[in-house]
């Protein structure tokens with residue numbers, strides 16, 4: 001006897017076309033089954049759960065009403081798109097989410113035609129959607145374009161730049177504002193209060209009222225006739241003014257878990273003749289329909305694998321505190337001594353450890369929302385008035401604020417301290433979140449100091465150094481995850497600017513490491529000893545200013561010099577090469593063999609960082625192989641390793 005399936009309707013849906021063949025009366029059950037499947041899948045993969053659970057009904061409704069993939073649905077950030085993936089021909093791979101070779105945790109063009117735009121970073125959907133809507137008009141295609149953006153993502157400047165443009169364009173773009181009153185943490189800023197006011201009173205628009213809201217945008221003569229009815233007039237002025245002032249029709253707020261509201265309203269919006277951009281304000285609950293998620297403070301934004309019945313998450317065994325935690329604790333200690341220290345996060349208080357800082361110093365902690373550009377210039381303003389701002393931003397998200405780093409901070413030599421977390425590879429989030437470029441993009445700026453912690457004790461020294469340094473901007477980078485378990489210094493030192501350190505002296509090969517590959521470099525040196533190769537290992541500490549004396553000495557006194565880093569081409573290795581060129585140490589008079597080991601020049605997909613580093617040869621084995629290859633070692637053991 002076969003066991004009855006928990007998801008009979010979902011089992012018959014391969015693609016949205018199958019969904020669209022069902023009667024509307026079945027959709028509530030489809031949604032229920034989709035929720036069950038999402039919870040079950042994430043329980044074995046881990047990942048972003050709460051956001052997806054909040055958009056289950058919306059996902060079903062959108063694929064039912066719109067003709068995907070010809071109509072385009074763009075999920076902002078993409079972390080809420082797991083249910084969308086299940087409905088769009090990827091259910092068979094949903095338990096590979098975020099694993100090597102598996103489905104991405106975000107939307108990804110290469111993965112499916114149902115993902116018309118890739119994401120990972122927030123607040124891009126309205127711009128991309130507007131581009132698609134304009135393209136449809138230019139190509140005279142009847143494509144509907146729907147951008148689904150969260151209330152958190154709506155705090156970023158890009159969303160406003162896009163609405164400013166859209167409101168003036170009369171393009172047929174549909175924006176769904178998915179308002180769950182949550183970012184990763186509770187949302188920060190005035191917009192969130194504004195949205196709360198729109199939703200206040202706890203009443204949602206009925207379908208008739210929403211239709212009337214849309215009716216306001218009907219041709220004038222129809223509208224004038226309609227507005228004479230008293231009922232119409234009663235609801236006329238409710239809500240939506242900010243969006244409407246920008247020229248975007250506002251509909252809502254509506255209950256995003258009620259298919260009886262969602263379906264007719266979405267159909268209405270889809271079929272409205274002659275309209276411009278419309279924003280449908282949908283109110284949802286993050287984590288909806290799963291008790292442990294609804295009860296959790298963060299609504300289960302991101303989870304480890306867990307037990308479905310109890311919601312208990314598997315806690316990976318911790319061998320050492322995370323770099324993030326070490327940074328946060330070190331900053332708290334510094335701030336106890338120095339009341340000029342303030343800390344800034346762009347909507348990532350827990351991710352950056354600033355939740356710890358906030359507990360100690362609530363008045364000196366600023367969560368500015370998803371607004372990295374503003375965060376940096378806001379920090380510049382604080383620095384210009386004598387404060388010591390620590391801007392804690394992931395390497396990948398700091399990319400968005402590059403002009404602010406250059407124009408508002410570096411050119412003015414303002415002492416903003418950048419705590420660049422998630423430097424290097426990050427794992428399950430993949431290419432959109434990898435911190436591969438910060439050494440390159442920060443290290444080329446005049447006057448910028450760039451440090452990289454080789455272990456967590458070094459990180460504590462670097463935090464202290466950043467507090468003490470006030471000549472201009474200074475950045476220190478450190479990776480995601482646990483440290484190496486080294487003892488932390490009681491009394492951190494101010495590091496000498498632009499000076500590295502030698503950890504092991506040898507005479508044939510020199511490995512110059514920047515960042516946490518140092519442990520692998522030291523292991524490699526041990527292994528090389530077994531080949532009779534004497535190896536020096538140095539930690540550069542600074543990518544800028546570079547320790548040119550150290551680099552020159554290593555180049556003069558060794559046959560091989562290898563740089564190693566957790567970053568892209570164009571970073572530390574390039575700075576070392578440039579310095580050696582300028583010193584005339586690469587002009588052929590010396591037989592120096594210089595090699596630089598960097599991440600490959602491709603966007604690496606999600607996988608375990610250690611596996612990716614090994615595949616990129618940035619582990620001890622890879623370093624040894626590089627040395628043997630450079631020395632032209634032909635013995636069998638060397639050949640096996642190089643191969």
Ligand SMILES: Cc1ncc(C[n+]2csc(CCOP(=O)(O)OP(=O)(O)O)c2C)c(N)n1
Pocket residue numbers: 051054077079080120121122149150151152153154180182183184286346347348370372397400
């Ligand atoms: C530019 C950028 N900064 C920060 C993040 C990290 N981040 C991912 S999701 C998220 C919260 C998004 O909130 P919201 O848009 O309301 O979506 P919800 O999770 O509530 O559905 C943040 C801050 C990001 N992805 N991109």
Ligand SMILES: CC(=O)[C@@H](O)[C@H](O)COP(=O)(O)O
Pocket residue numbers: 048077079120184302351422426429480
């Ligand atoms: C979706 C998003 O951008 C964040 O939730 C990100 O996944 C957080 O990454 P960490 O787990 O490294 O904090």
Ligand SMILES: [Mg+2]
Pocket residue numbers: 150151152153178179180181182183
């Ligand atoms: Mg939200």
